[in-house]
Amino acid sequence: MLRGVGDDAAVVRARRFSVTSLDAIVDGVHFRLDGEWRTPREIGRLALAGALSDLAAMGADPGEAYLLLGLPGGFGEERAIELVRGAGELAEECGAVIAGGDVVSAPVLTLSVTAVGWADAAEQLIGRDGALEGDLVGVTGTLGAPGAALAVMEGRAPRGAAAERLLARARNPAPRLAEGRALAGAGIHALIDLSDGIATDAAHIGRASAVKLAIRLHALPLADGVREVCAELGGDPWRLAACAGEDYELCFCAPPAQREAIERALADAGGEQVTWIGEVLAGEPGAGFSDEQGGDVPLQGFEHRWD
Protein backbone atom coordinates (compact mmCIF):
# COMPACT_ATOMS: atom_id res chain seq x y z
CA MET A 1 0.00 0.00 0.00
CA LEU A 2 1.44 3.36 -1.03
CA ARG A 3 -1.12 5.60 0.69
CA GLY A 4 -3.75 4.56 3.18
CA VAL A 5 -5.71 5.98 6.09
CA GLY A 6 -5.21 9.75 6.33
CA ASP A 7 -5.35 10.70 2.67
CA ASP A 8 -8.36 11.09 0.39
CA ALA A 9 -8.08 7.56 -0.97
CA ALA A 10 -5.93 4.45 -0.63
CA VAL A 11 -3.29 3.85 -3.30
CA VAL A 12 -2.20 0.29 -4.04
CA ARG A 13 0.16 -1.22 -6.60
CA ALA A 14 -2.11 -3.21 -8.90
CA ARG A 15 -1.75 -6.50 -10.75
CA ARG A 16 -3.22 -7.14 -14.20
CA PHE A 17 -6.82 -7.89 -13.25
CA SER A 18 -8.77 -6.60 -10.29
CA VAL A 19 -11.64 -8.59 -8.76
CA THR A 20 -14.06 -6.58 -6.62
CA SER A 21 -16.98 -7.54 -4.40
CA LEU A 22 -19.22 -5.59 -2.01
CA ASP A 23 -21.23 -6.86 0.93
CA ALA A 24 -22.96 -5.30 3.91
CA ILE A 25 -24.45 -6.47 7.19
CA VAL A 26 -27.01 -4.52 9.20
CA ASP A 27 -28.05 -4.81 12.84
CA GLY A 28 -31.46 -6.47 13.11
CA VAL A 29 -31.18 -7.96 9.62
CA HIS A 30 -27.95 -10.00 9.54
CA PHE A 31 -27.08 -10.03 13.26
CA ARG A 32 -28.39 -8.67 16.52
CA LEU A 33 -26.17 -6.29 18.42
CA ASP A 34 -28.34 -6.64 21.53
CA GLY A 35 -28.10 -10.44 21.55
CA GLU A 36 -25.61 -12.55 23.45
CA TRP A 37 -24.43 -14.31 20.33
CA ARG A 38 -21.84 -12.14 18.69
CA THR A 39 -19.28 -9.77 20.15
CA PRO A 40 -18.35 -6.61 18.19
CA ARG A 41 -15.17 -8.44 17.19
CA GLU A 42 -17.19 -11.31 15.73
CA ILE A 43 -19.50 -8.86 13.96
CA GLY A 44 -16.46 -7.25 12.32
CA ARG A 45 -15.35 -10.68 11.23
CA LEU A 46 -18.79 -11.57 9.89
CA ALA A 47 -18.88 -8.34 7.86
CA LEU A 48 -15.74 -9.28 5.98
CA ALA A 49 -16.67 -12.93 5.41
CA GLY A 50 -19.20 -12.39 2.62
CA ALA A 51 -17.07 -10.14 0.42
CA LEU A 52 -13.92 -12.27 0.89
CA SER A 53 -15.93 -15.40 0.11
CA ASP A 54 -16.89 -13.82 -3.22
CA LEU A 55 -13.19 -13.45 -4.04
CA ALA A 56 -12.69 -17.13 -3.15
CA ALA A 57 -15.54 -17.92 -5.55
CA MET A 58 -13.56 -16.39 -8.42
CA GLY A 59 -10.29 -18.10 -7.53
CA ALA A 60 -8.72 -14.66 -7.02
CA ASP A 61 -5.71 -13.88 -4.88
CA PRO A 62 -6.88 -11.81 -1.88
CA GLY A 63 -5.70 -8.20 -1.85
CA GLU A 64 -7.27 -5.35 0.10
CA ALA A 65 -10.46 -4.93 2.08
CA TYR A 66 -12.12 -1.56 2.74
CA LEU A 67 -14.49 -1.15 5.68
CA LEU A 68 -17.23 1.45 5.97
CA LEU A 69 -18.80 1.70 9.43
CA GLY A 70 -22.25 3.23 9.95
CA LEU A 71 -22.33 3.84 13.71
CA PRO A 72 -25.41 4.73 15.76
CA GLY A 73 -25.16 7.50 18.36
CA GLY A 74 -23.42 6.35 21.53
CA PHE A 75 -21.91 3.25 19.94
CA GLY A 76 -18.58 4.15 21.46
CA GLU A 77 -15.02 4.16 20.25
CA GLU A 78 -14.07 1.01 22.12
CA ARG A 79 -16.62 -1.17 20.36
CA ALA A 80 -15.81 0.47 17.01
CA ILE A 81 -12.17 -0.50 17.50
CA GLU A 82 -13.27 -4.07 18.28
CA LEU A 83 -15.24 -4.20 15.01
CA VAL A 84 -12.17 -3.14 13.05
CA ARG A 85 -10.00 -5.56 15.02
CA GLY A 86 -12.27 -8.50 14.18
CA ALA A 87 -12.33 -7.55 10.52
CA GLY A 88 -8.55 -7.17 10.53
CA GLU A 89 -8.07 -10.61 12.08
CA LEU A 90 -10.15 -12.34 9.42
CA ALA A 91 -8.41 -10.33 6.68
CA GLU A 92 -5.04 -11.47 7.98
CA GLU A 93 -6.12 -15.11 8.18
CA CYS A 94 -7.23 -14.88 4.55
CA GLY A 95 -4.10 -13.09 3.30
CA ALA A 96 -5.85 -9.74 2.82
CA VAL A 97 -5.13 -6.29 4.29
CA ILE A 98 -7.59 -3.66 5.54
CA ALA A 99 -6.41 -0.75 3.40
CA GLY A 100 -8.96 1.96 4.13
CA GLY A 101 -12.50 2.86 4.97
CA ASP A 102 -14.72 5.52 6.42
CA VAL A 103 -17.15 6.16 9.25
CA VAL A 104 -20.60 7.73 8.95
CA SER A 105 -23.56 8.13 11.30
CA ALA A 106 -26.39 5.64 10.89
CA PRO A 107 -29.53 4.78 12.88
CA VAL A 108 -28.35 1.19 13.42
CA LEU A 109 -24.94 -0.46 13.19
CA THR A 110 -24.14 -1.06 9.52
CA LEU A 111 -20.90 -2.52 8.15
CA SER A 112 -20.24 -2.27 4.45
CA VAL A 113 -17.22 -4.05 3.01
CA THR A 114 -15.44 -3.90 -0.33
CA ALA A 115 -12.98 -6.70 -0.99
CA VAL A 116 -10.48 -6.48 -3.83
CA GLY A 117 -8.56 -9.46 -5.18
CA TRP A 118 -6.08 -9.76 -8.01
CA ALA A 119 -5.10 -12.07 -10.83
CA ASP A 120 -2.29 -12.02 -13.39
CA ALA A 121 -4.36 -13.71 -16.09
CA ALA A 122 -8.07 -13.69 -16.88
CA GLU A 123 -8.01 -17.50 -17.35
CA GLN A 124 -6.99 -17.80 -13.70
CA LEU A 125 -10.46 -16.58 -12.70
CA ILE A 126 -13.44 -18.93 -12.71
CA GLY A 127 -17.02 -17.72 -13.20
CA ARG A 128 -20.37 -19.39 -12.81
CA ASP A 129 -20.91 -19.91 -16.50
CA GLY A 130 -18.47 -22.62 -17.56
CA ALA A 131 -20.08 -25.87 -16.30
CA LEU A 132 -20.34 -28.58 -19.00
CA GLU A 133 -22.51 -31.68 -19.35
CA GLY A 134 -20.63 -34.60 -17.85
CA ASP A 135 -18.86 -32.53 -15.18
CA LEU A 136 -18.85 -33.70 -11.58
CA VAL A 137 -20.25 -31.42 -8.88
CA GLY A 138 -18.09 -30.98 -5.79
CA VAL A 139 -18.36 -29.04 -2.56
CA THR A 140 -15.68 -28.12 0.00
CA GLY A 141 -15.94 -28.66 3.75
CA THR A 142 -19.26 -29.24 5.50
CA LEU A 143 -22.67 -27.58 5.35
CA GLY A 144 -25.47 -26.56 7.65
CA ALA A 145 -23.61 -25.24 10.71
CA PRO A 146 -24.74 -21.59 10.46
CA GLY A 147 -28.34 -22.63 9.75
CA ALA A 148 -28.46 -24.99 12.73
CA ALA A 149 -26.68 -22.41 14.90
CA LEU A 150 -29.41 -19.91 14.02
CA ALA A 151 -32.01 -22.28 15.48
CA VAL A 152 -29.96 -22.35 18.68
CA MET A 153 -29.52 -18.55 18.71
CA GLU A 154 -33.25 -18.10 18.25
CA GLY A 155 -34.00 -20.44 21.13
CA ARG A 156 -35.67 -23.09 18.95
CA ALA A 157 -33.01 -25.69 19.71
CA PRO A 158 -31.46 -26.30 23.12
CA ARG A 159 -27.85 -25.55 24.11
CA GLY A 160 -25.52 -28.50 24.52
CA ALA A 161 -22.27 -29.87 23.17
CA ALA A 162 -23.50 -30.14 19.58
CA ALA A 163 -25.00 -26.66 19.73
CA GLU A 164 -21.76 -25.18 21.05
CA ARG A 165 -19.76 -26.63 18.16
CA LEU A 166 -22.23 -25.14 15.69
CA LEU A 167 -22.19 -21.76 17.42
CA ALA A 168 -18.41 -21.66 17.42
CA ARG A 169 -18.35 -22.23 13.69
CA ALA A 170 -21.14 -19.72 12.96
CA ARG A 171 -19.27 -17.06 14.95
CA ASN A 172 -16.07 -17.68 13.04
CA PRO A 173 -16.89 -17.77 9.33
CA ALA A 174 -13.88 -18.74 7.24
CA PRO A 175 -13.95 -17.85 3.54
CA ARG A 176 -12.19 -20.50 1.45
CA LEU A 177 -9.60 -18.34 -0.32
CA ALA A 178 -6.90 -21.02 -0.43
CA GLU A 179 -9.40 -23.58 -1.68
CA GLY A 180 -10.67 -21.20 -4.37
CA ARG A 181 -7.18 -20.64 -5.74
CA ALA A 182 -6.34 -24.35 -5.60
CA LEU A 183 -9.55 -25.27 -7.44
CA ALA A 184 -9.06 -22.56 -10.07
CA GLY A 185 -5.59 -23.93 -10.72
CA ALA A 186 -6.78 -27.52 -11.00
CA GLY A 187 -8.90 -27.23 -14.12
CA ILE A 188 -12.43 -26.69 -12.81
CA HIS A 189 -15.10 -25.21 -15.11
CA ALA A 190 -17.41 -23.24 -12.78
CA LEU A 191 -17.26 -21.99 -9.19
CA ILE A 192 -19.54 -20.28 -6.68
CA ASP A 193 -19.56 -19.73 -2.93
CA LEU A 194 -22.43 -20.93 -0.78
CA SER A 195 -23.93 -17.83 0.77
CA ASP A 196 -27.63 -18.52 0.18
CA GLY A 197 -27.49 -22.32 0.49
CA ILE A 198 -26.46 -24.83 -2.17
CA ALA A 199 -30.10 -25.25 -3.33
CA THR A 200 -30.04 -21.64 -4.50
CA ASP A 201 -26.36 -21.25 -5.38
CA ALA A 202 -25.99 -24.46 -7.42
CA ALA A 203 -28.98 -23.27 -9.45
CA HIS A 204 -27.06 -20.04 -10.19
CA ILE A 205 -24.29 -22.11 -11.80
CA GLY A 206 -26.88 -24.17 -13.68
CA ARG A 207 -28.65 -21.13 -15.11
CA ALA A 208 -25.45 -19.24 -15.95
CA SER A 209 -24.04 -22.34 -17.69
CA ALA A 210 -27.34 -23.50 -19.25
CA VAL A 211 -27.05 -26.97 -17.69
CA LYS A 212 -28.70 -28.87 -14.86
CA LEU A 213 -26.72 -29.72 -11.72
CA ALA A 214 -28.14 -33.04 -10.48
CA ILE A 215 -27.25 -33.31 -6.78
CA ARG A 216 -27.79 -36.23 -4.40
CA LEU A 217 -29.26 -34.57 -1.32
CA HIS A 218 -27.94 -37.22 1.09
CA ALA A 219 -24.42 -36.87 -0.27
CA LEU A 220 -24.18 -33.33 1.18
CA PRO A 221 -21.48 -33.28 3.87
CA LEU A 222 -23.15 -32.32 7.16
CA ALA A 223 -21.29 -30.15 9.65
CA ASP A 224 -20.57 -31.61 13.05
CA GLY A 225 -23.63 -31.13 15.26
CA VAL A 226 -26.20 -30.49 12.52
CA ARG A 227 -27.70 -33.96 12.80
CA GLU A 228 -28.15 -33.68 16.59
CA VAL A 229 -29.72 -30.22 16.49
CA CYS A 230 -32.06 -31.25 13.66
CA ALA A 231 -33.14 -34.30 15.68
CA GLU A 232 -34.12 -31.94 18.52
CA LEU A 233 -35.96 -29.71 16.06
CA GLY A 234 -37.64 -32.58 14.23
CA GLY A 235 -36.21 -31.32 10.93
CA ASP A 236 -34.34 -32.95 8.06
CA PRO A 237 -30.63 -32.15 8.39
CA TRP A 238 -29.97 -32.47 4.62
CA ARG A 239 -32.70 -30.02 3.74
CA LEU A 240 -31.27 -27.61 6.29
CA ALA A 241 -27.78 -28.10 4.86
CA ALA A 242 -29.08 -27.43 1.35
CA CYS A 243 -31.13 -24.34 2.15
CA ALA A 244 -29.86 -22.50 5.21
CA GLY A 245 -26.91 -20.64 3.69
CA GLU A 246 -23.98 -18.65 5.08
CA ASP A 247 -21.74 -21.72 4.84
CA TYR A 248 -19.09 -19.85 2.80
CA GLU A 249 -18.00 -23.19 1.35
CA LEU A 250 -17.36 -23.51 -2.40
CA CYS A 251 -19.41 -25.46 -4.94
CA PHE A 252 -17.81 -26.24 -8.31
CA CYS A 253 -18.14 -28.24 -11.50
CA ALA A 254 -15.15 -30.07 -12.98
CA PRO A 255 -14.42 -32.70 -15.61
CA PRO A 256 -14.20 -36.25 -14.14
CA ALA A 257 -10.60 -36.53 -15.40
CA GLN A 258 -9.57 -33.78 -12.96
CA ARG A 259 -11.03 -35.49 -9.90
CA GLU A 260 -7.78 -36.69 -8.40
CA ALA A 261 -5.84 -33.57 -9.36
CA ILE A 262 -8.47 -31.49 -7.57
CA GLU A 263 -8.35 -33.59 -4.42
CA ARG A 264 -4.56 -33.37 -4.42
CA ALA A 265 -4.56 -29.61 -5.04
CA LEU A 266 -6.90 -29.03 -2.08
CA ALA A 267 -4.79 -31.26 0.15
CA ASP A 268 -1.59 -29.51 -0.97
CA ALA A 269 -3.18 -26.13 -0.17
CA GLY A 270 -4.00 -27.37 3.33
CA GLY A 271 -7.63 -26.82 2.45
CA GLU A 272 -10.96 -28.40 3.25
CA GLN A 273 -11.77 -31.80 1.78
CA VAL A 274 -13.98 -32.11 -1.27
CA THR A 275 -17.18 -34.17 -1.34
CA TRP A 276 -18.53 -35.22 -4.74
CA ILE A 277 -22.26 -34.67 -4.65
CA GLY A 278 -23.58 -34.96 -8.18
CA GLU A 279 -23.09 -34.39 -11.86
CA VAL A 280 -23.94 -31.97 -14.62
CA LEU A 281 -26.64 -32.99 -17.09
CA ALA A 282 -28.33 -31.47 -20.09
CA GLY A 283 -31.84 -30.40 -19.14
CA GLU A 284 -33.66 -27.43 -17.73
CA PRO A 285 -31.00 -24.96 -16.52
CA GLY A 286 -30.74 -24.91 -12.74
CA ALA A 287 -30.21 -27.49 -10.01
CA GLY A 288 -32.20 -30.56 -8.98
CA PHE A 289 -31.93 -32.64 -5.83
CA SER A 290 -32.70 -36.35 -5.50
CA ASP A 291 -33.24 -38.66 -2.53
CA GLU A 292 -31.56 -42.03 -1.91
CA GLN A 293 -34.03 -43.75 -4.21
CA GLY A 294 -33.33 -41.25 -6.99
CA GLY A 295 -36.67 -39.43 -6.59
CA ASP A 296 -36.90 -35.67 -6.99
CA VAL A 297 -36.74 -33.63 -3.80
CA PRO A 298 -38.33 -30.21 -4.32
CA LEU A 299 -36.42 -27.63 -2.27
CA GLN A 300 -37.81 -24.47 -3.79
CA GLY A 301 -39.59 -22.42 -1.18
CA PHE A 302 -38.35 -24.70 1.59
CA GLU A 303 -38.24 -22.61 4.75
CA HIS A 304 -35.23 -23.63 6.76
CA ARG A 305 -36.45 -21.86 9.87
CA TRP A 306 -39.36 -24.29 10.45
CA ASP A 307 -41.50 -21.46 11.74
Added chain:
Amino acid sequence: MLRGVGDDAAVVRARRFSVTSLDAIVDGVHFRLDGEWRTPREIGRLALAGALSDLAAMGADPGEAYLLLGLPGGFGEERAIELVRGAGELAEECGAVIAGGDVVSAPVLTLSVTAVGWADAAEQLIGRDGALEGDLVGVTGTLGAPGAALAVMEGRAPRGAAAERLLARARNPAPRLAEGRALAGAGIHALIDLSDGIATDAAHIGRASAVKLAIRLHALPLADGVREVCAELGGDPWRLAACAGEDYELCFCAPPAQREAIERALADAGGEQVTWIGEVLAGEPGAGFSDEQGGDVPLQGFEHRWD
Protein backbone atom coordinates in the same frame (compact mmCIF):
# COMPACT_ATOMS: atom_id res chain seq x y z
CA MET B 1 -14.98 -4.86 -17.59
CA LEU B 2 -14.49 -8.62 -18.08
CA ARG B 3 -17.16 -9.82 -15.66
CA GLY B 4 -19.80 -7.75 -13.93
CA VAL B 5 -23.29 -8.13 -12.48
CA GLY B 6 -24.32 -11.80 -12.33
CA ASP B 7 -21.07 -13.33 -11.15
CA ASP B 8 -19.58 -13.42 -7.66
CA ALA B 9 -17.40 -10.37 -8.25
CA ALA B 10 -16.57 -7.85 -10.96
CA VAL B 11 -13.37 -8.39 -12.94
CA VAL B 12 -11.62 -5.39 -14.47
CA ARG B 13 -8.38 -4.98 -16.38
CA ALA B 14 -6.17 -2.97 -14.04
CA ARG B 15 -3.56 -0.26 -14.55
CA ARG B 16 -0.41 0.05 -12.44
CA PHE B 17 -1.84 1.79 -9.37
CA SER B 18 -5.35 1.56 -7.99
CA VAL B 19 -6.89 4.42 -5.99
CA THR B 20 -9.87 3.46 -3.83
CA SER B 21 -12.33 5.47 -1.76
CA LEU B 22 -15.49 4.58 0.16
CA ASP B 23 -18.38 6.80 1.13
CA ALA B 24 -21.94 6.29 2.33
CA ILE B 25 -25.07 8.35 2.77
CA VAL B 26 -27.94 7.47 5.08
CA ASP B 27 -31.55 8.67 5.13
CA GLY B 28 -32.08 11.09 8.01
CA VAL B 29 -28.35 11.80 8.30
CA HIS B 30 -27.17 12.98 4.87
CA PHE B 31 -30.54 13.50 3.13
CA ARG B 32 -34.23 13.13 3.85
CA LEU B 33 -36.16 10.68 1.72
CA ASP B 34 -39.45 12.12 2.99
CA GLY B 35 -38.55 15.70 2.04
CA GLU B 36 -39.39 17.47 -1.19
CA TRP B 37 -35.78 18.29 -1.91
CA ARG B 38 -34.21 15.31 -3.57
CA THR B 39 -35.65 12.70 -5.92
CA PRO B 40 -34.34 9.11 -5.72
CA ARG B 41 -32.32 9.91 -8.85
CA GLU B 42 -30.66 12.87 -7.12
CA ILE B 43 -30.01 10.73 -4.03
CA GLY B 44 -28.22 8.18 -6.22
CA ARG B 45 -26.17 11.00 -7.67
CA LEU B 46 -25.35 12.40 -4.23
CA ALA B 47 -24.20 8.96 -3.06
CA LEU B 48 -21.57 8.76 -5.77
CA ALA B 49 -20.35 12.35 -5.43
CA GLY B 50 -18.32 11.92 -2.25
CA ALA B 51 -16.33 8.87 -3.32
CA LEU B 52 -15.67 10.24 -6.83
CA SER B 53 -14.60 13.56 -5.32
CA ASP B 54 -11.97 11.66 -3.31
CA LEU B 55 -10.56 10.28 -6.56
CA ALA B 56 -10.45 13.84 -7.94
CA ALA B 57 -8.55 14.83 -4.80
CA MET B 58 -5.78 12.36 -5.71
CA GLY B 59 -5.58 13.40 -9.36
CA ALA B 60 -6.57 9.85 -10.34
CA ASP B 61 -8.22 8.80 -13.59
CA PRO B 62 -11.76 7.65 -12.79
CA GLY B 63 -12.43 3.93 -13.25
CA GLU B 64 -15.24 1.94 -11.67
CA ALA B 65 -17.84 2.64 -9.04
CA TYR B 66 -19.59 -0.04 -7.00
CA LEU B 67 -22.94 0.67 -5.36
CA LEU B 68 -24.36 -1.10 -2.35
CA LEU B 69 -28.02 -0.34 -1.62
CA GLY B 70 -29.54 -0.89 1.82
CA LEU B 71 -33.28 -0.76 1.12
CA PRO B 72 -36.04 -0.49 3.72
CA GLY B 73 -39.12 -2.72 3.37
CA GLY B 74 -41.54 -1.47 0.73
CA PHE B 75 -39.01 0.86 -0.91
CA GLY B 76 -40.02 -0.51 -4.27
CA GLU B 77 -38.16 -1.58 -7.37
CA GLU B 78 -39.02 1.57 -9.31
CA ARG B 79 -37.34 3.91 -6.87
CA ALA B 80 -34.37 1.54 -6.53
CA ILE B 81 -33.89 1.70 -10.29
CA GLU B 82 -34.02 5.51 -10.11
CA LEU B 83 -31.26 5.49 -7.45
CA VAL B 84 -29.04 3.40 -9.70
CA ARG B 85 -29.92 5.55 -12.72
CA GLY B 86 -28.89 8.76 -10.91
CA ALA B 87 -25.64 7.16 -9.78
CA GLY B 88 -24.99 5.92 -13.31
CA GLU B 89 -25.57 9.37 -14.78
CA LEU B 90 -23.04 11.03 -12.49
CA ALA B 91 -20.58 8.19 -13.12
CA GLU B 92 -20.88 8.73 -16.86
CA GLU B 93 -20.44 12.50 -16.55
CA CYS B 94 -17.24 11.86 -14.58
CA GLY B 95 -15.87 9.19 -16.91
CA ALA B 96 -16.53 6.30 -14.50
CA VAL B 97 -18.60 3.12 -14.89
CA ILE B 98 -20.89 1.41 -12.37
CA ALA B 99 -19.30 -2.03 -12.42
CA GLY B 100 -21.12 -3.88 -9.67
CA GLY B 101 -22.84 -3.75 -6.35
CA ASP B 102 -25.25 -5.50 -4.07
CA VAL B 103 -28.58 -5.02 -2.32
CA VAL B 104 -29.33 -5.76 1.34
CA SER B 105 -32.23 -5.01 3.66
CA ALA B 106 -31.82 -2.04 6.00
CA PRO B 107 -34.12 -0.12 8.35
CA VAL B 108 -33.56 3.13 6.43
CA LEU B 109 -32.29 3.86 2.92
CA THR B 110 -28.50 3.56 2.91
CA LEU B 111 -26.23 3.93 -0.12
CA SER B 112 -22.63 2.85 0.19
CA VAL B 113 -20.25 3.57 -2.68
CA THR B 114 -16.77 2.39 -3.53
CA ALA B 115 -15.00 4.37 -6.24
CA VAL B 116 -11.85 3.04 -7.90
CA GLY B 117 -9.50 5.18 -9.95
CA TRP B 118 -6.25 4.38 -11.70
CA ALA B 119 -2.84 5.82 -12.39
CA ASP B 120 0.14 4.65 -14.43
CA ALA B 121 2.69 6.25 -12.13
CA ALA B 122 2.72 6.95 -8.41
CA GLU B 123 4.05 10.48 -9.06
CA GLN B 124 0.84 11.21 -10.96
CA LEU B 125 -1.04 11.04 -7.68
CA ILE B 126 -1.08 13.97 -5.26
CA GLY B 127 -1.59 13.55 -1.52
CA ARG B 128 -2.25 16.00 1.27
CA ASP B 129 1.28 15.94 2.57
CA GLY B 130 3.41 17.76 0.00
CA ALA B 131 2.68 21.47 0.63
CA LEU B 132 5.81 23.62 1.03
CA GLU B 133 6.46 27.01 2.61
CA GLY B 134 6.07 29.64 -0.09
CA ASP B 135 3.39 27.75 -2.03
CA LEU B 136 0.24 29.52 -3.12
CA VAL B 137 -3.15 28.17 -2.03
CA GLY B 138 -5.77 27.82 -4.74
CA VAL B 139 -9.36 26.64 -4.91
CA THR B 140 -11.47 25.61 -7.90
CA GLY B 141 -14.96 26.88 -8.66
CA THR B 142 -17.16 28.55 -6.05
CA LEU B 143 -18.06 27.75 -2.46
CA GLY B 144 -21.07 27.87 -0.16
CA ALA B 145 -23.91 26.74 -2.42
CA PRO B 146 -24.75 23.48 -0.60
CA GLY B 147 -24.54 25.21 2.80
CA ALA B 148 -26.84 28.02 1.74
CA ALA B 149 -29.17 25.55 0.00
CA LEU B 150 -29.47 23.64 3.28
CA ALA B 151 -30.81 26.79 4.95
CA VAL B 152 -33.44 26.97 2.22
CA MET B 153 -34.27 23.24 2.51
CA GLU B 154 -34.66 23.60 6.25
CA GLY B 155 -37.02 26.57 5.81
CA ARG B 156 -34.66 29.09 7.45
CA ALA B 157 -34.24 31.09 4.24
CA PRO B 158 -37.04 31.94 1.82
CA ARG B 159 -37.45 30.54 -1.71
CA GLY B 160 -36.69 32.88 -4.58
CA ALA B 161 -34.42 33.16 -7.59
CA ALA B 162 -31.18 33.04 -5.58
CA ALA B 163 -32.44 30.10 -3.56
CA GLU B 164 -33.41 28.18 -6.68
CA ARG B 165 -29.92 28.56 -8.15
CA LEU B 166 -28.41 27.24 -4.93
CA LEU B 167 -30.82 24.32 -4.75
CA ALA B 168 -30.11 23.35 -8.34
CA ARG B 169 -26.43 23.17 -7.58
CA ALA B 170 -26.86 21.29 -4.28
CA ARG B 171 -29.00 18.69 -6.04
CA ASN B 172 -26.40 18.16 -8.75
CA PRO B 173 -23.03 17.78 -7.08
CA ALA B 174 -20.21 17.58 -9.63
CA PRO B 175 -16.91 16.07 -8.50
CA ARG B 176 -13.96 17.80 -10.16
CA LEU B 177 -12.26 14.81 -11.79
CA ALA B 178 -11.02 16.71 -14.86
CA GLU B 179 -9.71 19.52 -12.66
CA GLY B 180 -7.96 17.06 -10.34
CA ARG B 181 -6.10 15.43 -13.23
CA ALA B 182 -5.20 18.80 -14.74
CA LEU B 183 -3.86 20.08 -11.42
CA ALA B 184 -1.89 16.90 -10.75
CA GLY B 185 -0.26 17.27 -14.16
CA ALA B 186 0.61 20.93 -13.62
CA GLY B 187 3.10 20.55 -10.79
CA ILE B 188 1.02 21.11 -7.65
CA HIS B 189 2.34 19.91 -4.28
CA ALA B 190 -0.78 19.00 -2.27
CA LEU B 191 -4.46 18.44 -3.05
CA ILE B 192 -7.71 17.80 -1.16
CA ASP B 193 -11.42 17.97 -1.96
CA LEU B 194 -13.74 20.20 0.04
CA SER B 195 -16.26 17.88 1.67
CA ASP B 196 -16.25 19.29 5.22
CA GLY B 197 -15.62 22.95 4.28
CA ILE B 198 -12.31 24.60 3.50
CA ALA B 199 -11.80 25.64 7.15
CA THR B 200 -11.53 21.96 8.04
CA ASP B 201 -10.06 20.56 4.83
CA ALA B 202 -7.29 23.16 4.37
CA ALA B 203 -6.23 22.34 7.92
CA HIS B 204 -5.89 18.68 6.89
CA ILE B 205 -3.34 19.70 4.26
CA GLY B 206 -1.55 21.92 6.79
CA ARG B 207 -1.26 19.18 9.39
CA ALA B 208 -0.29 16.45 6.89
CA SER B 209 2.38 18.76 5.40
CA ALA B 210 3.50 20.35 8.71
CA VAL B 211 2.87 23.88 7.40
CA LYS B 212 0.29 26.61 7.93
CA LEU B 213 -2.11 27.54 5.14
CA ALA B 214 -2.80 31.29 5.57
CA ILE B 215 -6.06 32.02 3.78
CA ARG B 216 -7.77 35.39 3.17
CA LEU B 217 -11.38 34.71 4.12
CA HIS B 218 -12.80 37.36 1.80
CA ALA B 219 -10.88 35.95 -1.15
CA LEU B 220 -13.04 32.80 -1.08
CA PRO B 221 -15.10 32.62 -4.29
CA LEU B 222 -18.78 32.71 -3.31
CA ALA B 223 -21.30 30.68 -5.29
CA ASP B 224 -24.05 32.55 -7.08
CA GLY B 225 -26.87 33.21 -4.61
CA VAL B 226 -24.91 32.70 -1.38
CA ARG B 227 -24.67 36.43 -0.67
CA GLU B 228 -28.42 36.97 -1.11
CA VAL B 229 -29.45 34.02 1.05
CA CYS B 230 -26.97 35.01 3.78
CA ALA B 231 -28.40 38.57 3.75
CA GLU B 232 -31.84 37.07 4.42
CA LEU B 233 -30.38 34.91 7.18
CA GLY B 234 -28.31 37.71 8.69
CA GLY B 235 -25.19 35.56 8.38
CA ASP B 236 -21.68 36.12 6.99
CA PRO B 237 -21.46 34.54 3.53
CA TRP B 238 -17.67 34.00 3.77
CA ARG B 239 -17.95 32.12 7.02
CA LEU B 240 -20.66 29.96 5.49
CA ALA B 241 -18.50 29.33 2.42
CA ALA B 242 -15.56 28.35 4.64
CA CYS B 243 -17.43 26.03 6.96
CA ALA B 244 -20.55 24.56 5.36
CA GLY B 245 -18.96 21.79 3.29
CA GLU B 246 -20.16 19.48 0.52
CA ASP B 247 -18.77 21.83 -2.12
CA TYR B 248 -16.74 19.06 -3.78
CA GLU B 249 -14.37 21.70 -5.11
CA LEU B 250 -10.59 21.17 -4.88
CA CYS B 251 -8.12 23.04 -2.68
CA PHE B 252 -4.43 22.77 -3.54
CA CYS B 253 -0.97 24.18 -2.83
CA ALA B 254 1.44 24.93 -5.65
CA PRO B 255 4.73 26.79 -6.19
CA PRO B 256 4.18 30.39 -7.43
CA ALA B 257 6.14 29.60 -10.60
CA GLN B 258 3.38 27.18 -11.64
CA ARG B 259 0.59 29.73 -11.30
CA GLU B 260 0.07 30.40 -15.00
CA ALA B 261 0.63 26.79 -16.03
CA ILE B 262 -2.08 25.75 -13.57
CA GLU B 263 -4.57 28.31 -14.83
CA ARG B 264 -3.86 27.23 -18.40
CA ALA B 265 -4.16 23.52 -17.54
CA LEU B 266 -7.57 24.06 -15.93
CA ALA B 267 -8.76 26.10 -18.91
CA ASP B 268 -7.48 23.47 -21.36
CA ALA B 269 -9.34 20.78 -19.40
CA GLY B 270 -12.54 22.80 -19.70
CA GLY B 271 -12.54 22.94 -15.92
CA GLU B 272 -13.60 25.39 -13.23
CA GLN B 273 -11.54 28.53 -12.76
CA VAL B 274 -9.01 28.78 -9.97
CA THR B 275 -9.08 31.48 -7.28
CA TRP B 276 -5.85 32.17 -5.39
CA ILE B 277 -6.81 32.54 -1.74
CA GLY B 278 -3.63 32.46 0.31
CA GLU B 279 -0.16 31.14 0.84
CA VAL B 280 1.74 28.51 2.75
CA LEU B 281 3.80 29.65 5.76
CA ALA B 282 5.95 28.02 8.37
CA GLY B 283 4.11 28.00 11.68
CA GLU B 284 1.72 25.87 13.62
CA PRO B 285 0.52 23.12 11.24
CA GLY B 286 -3.04 23.71 10.11
CA ALA B 287 -4.94 26.55 8.47
CA GLY B 288 -5.59 30.14 9.54
CA PHE B 289 -8.06 32.65 8.13
CA SER B 290 -7.65 36.44 8.10
CA ASP B 291 -10.05 39.33 7.47
CA GLU B 292 -9.52 42.25 5.08
CA GLN B 293 -7.41 44.07 7.68
CA GLY B 294 -5.23 40.99 8.15
CA GLY B 295 -6.68 40.11 11.56
CA ASP B 296 -7.22 36.47 12.58
CA VAL B 297 -10.72 35.09 12.03
CA PRO B 298 -11.36 32.13 14.31
CA LEU B 299 -13.55 29.60 12.48
CA GLN B 300 -13.12 26.65 14.80
CA GLY B 301 -16.45 25.63 16.24
CA PHE B 302 -18.29 28.01 13.92
CA GLU B 303 -21.76 26.55 13.46
CA HIS B 304 -22.87 27.17 9.90
CA ARG B 305 -26.46 26.29 10.64
CA TRP B 306 -27.06 29.36 12.84
CA ASP B 307 -29.40 27.43 15.06
